[in-house]
Amino acid sequence: MAGVPLCILFAVALILLHRAAWLAVLSAVPSLFVLVGAVQYAPEAALEQRGVRESVVIVADSAAGTSSDNHRFTLRGKDGSELEEKLEYNGDAWAPKVGDRLDVISDPQGEVPMEEADEVDASGRLDGLIGGTVTWTLMVVLAGWRGHVRRRRGIEYDLPV
Structure with a gap:
């Protein structure tokens, strides 16, 4: 600020x-x-230092079927369990869809929001x-x-x- x-x-x-x-x-x-x-x-x-990298599948999108640009994706890990944290995405330029696979990095301490792995630099x-x-x-x-x-x-x- x-x-x-x-x-x-x-x-x-x-x-x-x-x-x-x-x-x-x-x-x-x-x-x-x-x-x-x-x-x-x-x-x-x-995220780079202590983040956990995981391959996930999008199983639900809170903005599906609406004109909203704010997406909250529900993710499922390889082991089939649903992740507690939701991936937030603002925008429609390229919004992943239900069923897409992503690599994400999450903070095990929960202080930093989850991000797509290829966007962390x-x-x-x-x-x-x-x-x-x-x-x-x-x-x-x-x-x-x-x-x-x-x-x-x-x-x-x-x-x-």
Whole structure:
């Protein structure tokens, strides 16, 4: 929750301090990588480290026959027992159907919701988080250097370039 206001504050600070809206626009891309990486890295890392991988079959869909995009799949394991936790899926772009087989990773401690195994990529989230942070840091240094050089040359900040 704090990430979005901080990103907006960063963009406003760039506009006010450097009178350069293009810096604020450029800061939006690395901020997305930082926000997405920060939010999704921890759960995916927990699933990768302590998660249990299991092949399952979808036996029921709570949204079957409705126009709802929110699916809650009831799953059955290889041993024939129904899993306690339900797999949640939002969207219709590619919604699995009853009878489909999936590989899922579930948290034995129950702290992280179950996910499809092929969608868990903690290292990719970490790469995005690090890349966004490094890019943001470089932008701050370059913006500061640009402001320093412009002040030494006596250039006023009356134009938004």
